[in-house]
Amino acid sequence: MAKIVGVSRNKAVAAPKKRRRNRAAAGVDGFGLGWQHGYWHGQCESIVQRTIVPSYIRDLHVLFITSGKGFPYSPLDEAVGQTLMQLVSRLSVMSPKDDIVGFASREMPALAIVLDGLDFPVSTIDALRSLGIRTAIWFTDDPYYTEVTADLAPHYDFVFTLERNCVPFYEQRGCARVHYLPLGVHTADFRPRNPRHEIRGDICFIGSAYWNRIRLFEELLPRMAKRRFRLSGLWWDRLSDFQRWRDRIDLGKWMGPLETAEQYNAHKIVINVHRAHDDSTFNRNLYNIPAVSPNPRTFEIAACGTLLMSDNREDLAQFYTPGVEIVTYDSAQDMAEKMDYYLAHEDERRQIALNGLYRTLRDHTYVSRLSQLLDLATIPLA
Template sequence: MKDVTKKRHRPLTESEAAYRCGYAEGRRFGGCQAVMARVEGFKLPLRDIKVLYIPQGFDAIDAGVIGALKQSVRECIVGSPAAMLQEAAQHRPDVVLVMNGLHVFPADHLEQVNGIRGLGIKTAVWFVDDPYFTEDTLEICRHYDVVFTHEEATVAFYHQHGASRVIYLPLAVNPEMFQPRRAEPQHQYDVCFIGTGFWNRIALFDELAPFLAGKKVFIAGGLWNRLKRSDLLGRFLHEGWIDPNATVDYYNGAKIVINVHRTDKSGEDNRNVHQIEGRSINPRTYEISACGTMQITDLRADLPLYYRPGYDIETFASASELRYKIQYYLENEDKRLAIAMRGLITTMSRHTFARRMSQLLEHL
């Protein structure tokens, strides 16, 4: 009679588990190298203009923009928020490009912008935190000649409130920073999330806690003390800032990286009393995929313009759907890697700062 007793698999030894992890990582990284060899380089057209760039102090974006500008204009000067009027008067650029105009900018920011325009120099700002600070950007937008925003929903809003020229320009990735790396054992996890513990993210992870408790999970960022289920997730938490270089390591080491956009509701860590809807994807969308890692993100309206859900990215609309997809892709390595590799080639072929700067400069 045939023995139908279910086979019991013995636990892997430490060396066997290490071998499996090493083999899986070698397979992923080898696939990434093959994909990167297929990506055609994008040569920026050189424009005969001088740009004074004013950074916001967030290297993941600033470094990508500066690198792309230096390849594409006659001269790129990097200034500072506190002295941009003085620097504009000294260098006489054709255009002053300001990143965001928020957070690190001084109280006389707009007076400086008006002074630059008084010198006959064109000014442009690129809002990359929309729509979460519209109470502030509403005033800022009126002072610039050209307003770029990564959030499609704010274009009409700025037009209605006095901005003369508003252009939707999505964000991108700096491939010199976010790229495939060989992941060391200390960075290897089943599931990774890096970001601030905004309330909508807290609610999601509280609901997922019993499921994630049995996985190898890495969660990092500020405000995660808000969690109710720290009894289950506390050992996974790494409170505080994770710098971009370490973020790349963790993205590369994770089997799955979760991306959750912050809520657009006013009063929930936002300054969005105008209730502008968030429709556009965040920079993390590009950065995760640029590392050759499987990404599962919540839905944003313009996501299908840049990625194909189920092909080069995965999406979820509820905690139960996210739970199911995490389990499914952890158990189906081939499908997980296929989506990750397609996401990598989409990102590196279409969504780098070099390509975005080419679009931006066409408008200037």
């Protein structure tokens, strides 16, 4: 018999039994984890079913003009277009490069809705209005491009903006009908799902590494070192210690809605960091309008039934109750402490996530937002 150095024969024989016990324990743990995720998903699905509201279909022909920008704007184009199909009796979808005036002069839609509009010539809007067709624009990036949108807005009958501070800005430029309408969530993409086991973790952030985000994560990452976290997006190699965290960062990756939603579902806490309004590197906010309203990511995270941890924008409490439906932070240290707390108190974390899911599906879907837009854009004009 071969000699086993440094290990007794009894221990050598016992090792396979120990491995079998470890495998059995892992099987039990895996079963328990699977059961927990299944039970959690069932709770989320119960909320989804309770918040389904039949759509009211308006007898209306709407011409929807997409942003025409391609990815990453195309998922938003699709979300708005698919939602409008549920709300009006006839929907025509065109891009800015199509023969819109020719089509409109033949078909005479009651309302033309333009999304974003930065690549859409105002001469076409003027032509639609001359045909007697109502026009509405929904600005999706306010206040970051107000240097451009300031000249576009006065050409429309109705202006909708996702930034509350832009309402008086457009009114001062002669727009008679300006409404605050944040973006929402497309629940066909963002909803609770049971994610793959291999991508599950504690914390994630998905988004580009603007400089305000770099400053935050420079301070935060050392506090997260022992956590299972994931960052994904452009420019994260700006981190001074990028090489240390490289294996936890999907550098340069821009995910589509379904992959983004899968990551949200796979993590216990998802971070939201709003873009700075005064970052001159990327913005064209010549008028320096402060941003106080929530970004679309706010609603998309909460719609997945995960805990949303967001920086505290002024308008946020209008949409969610902090500490009840979401969690907010005011510094990297505050965020780190709250992460530790909610990862240690799972029942509290899950209850807040469920509350946030319910509020989102009740109030913040694109069905809700576009119903408001249609109601406002079809009222009799003075």
